[in-house]
Amino acid sequence: MLQVWNLDKKLSENHTFHLENISFHIPKGYICGLIGENGAGKTTLMRVLMGLYHASGNIVIDGHDLKLDEAAAKESLGLVFEEGFFQGEMSLEQIGIFYGQLYRRFEMEIYLSYLEQFGLDKKQKYKKLSKGMKTKTQFAFALSHDAKLFLLDEPTAGLDKHFREEFLRICAKLVSDGERSVLISSHITEDLDRIADYIAYMQDGKLLFFLPKDELCEQFWIATGEDYKCGLIPEEAVVYKEKNPYSTSVMVANRKRFPMDEALEKHTPDIREFMHYFVKGGKQNAETVAEKYLKK
C-alpha cells in the first residue's frame, strides 16, 4: 500500500535537520505506528508522504507514484495533521462542499453522518473549533472519500478518552477488510500497543528500524530482581539498566541467546517500556542495538 525507497530531505537553509535514506513498506490491511523522541522527524516524514515537502527518493501510494502520478496518489490519502488544510472561515458543511470536489469518490452523506456521529455541528465555523474537534472534522472528511492510506500525525493527542476509544476502534475497523492501511504517529504508546501491527522507530532523521510489533517486543526481556543478579547479565545484551529503591530492572536484547538467573522475574516489554529503556540507553546505544538485533 505504501512503498518508500531512499527518501532524503534536508530541511532549512543550513540543513540542520536531515531525513536520511528512509525506506519501508506498509502492506495492505496493516497499521504502522511511527514513534520517536521529539524532533526525531516523524512530522517531517509525514509531510513528505503527504506531498507537502519534496524529497529525493520514491514514494508509491496504492500503486501510484507520488511524483509521476501525483493527483491519483493524493486522492488515495486520508489525512489528519496538526494544521490541517481546511480554511478556517468555512463551516463544516461548506468544507464538505468545497474540498469534497477535489476527490472523485467523496460522498457528502457519509461526511455529514460522521460529523453527526462525532457530535459536530455542521453549521459551526472550522476556526471556532477546539483542537480535538478539528481533528474529528479532518477524520470525518478523511473517512468520506474512500481513501486507501491514512496518514495520521499525532491524531489522538487532543482527543478526550471516549473519542480516543472510538478513533482507535474506527482505525482497527478500517484495515479489517485488507484494503486500507494506516500510518499513525503518536507519543501515546498505549494506542499503538492496541492497534499497531508494525512499529517504525525514528531517531535524528533516520529510520532505525521497521518491524512487526510482536517480533520487535519478543526480541527483548525486562528482567527485574536483585541488583547483583542483574549484574550477571552479559553487558552486550543490556540495553539499559535502571536501579529502583528495592530492585533493579534491565532491558535485555536478543533474549533467546542470553541466559539469565532463574530468580529474576521477566516479561516482554510493551511499546511504552520499550521506548523508555531504548531512549534511556542513549542514542548511540539505540543505534547499536537496532543495527545488531533489529535490522532485517
Ligand SMILES: Nc1ncnc2c1ncn2[C@@H]1O[C@H](COP(=O)(O)OP(=O)(O)OP(=O)(O)O)[C@@H](O)[C@H]1O
Ligand atoms: N520548517 C522547518 N524548517 C526547518 N527545520 C524544521 C522545520 N520543521 C521542523 N524542523 C526541524 O526538523 C526536526 C524534526 O522535526 P519534526 O517536527 O519532524 O519532529 P517530530 O519527530 O515530529 O517531533 P515531535 O514529536 O516533537 O512532534 C526538528 O529539529 C525541527 O526543529
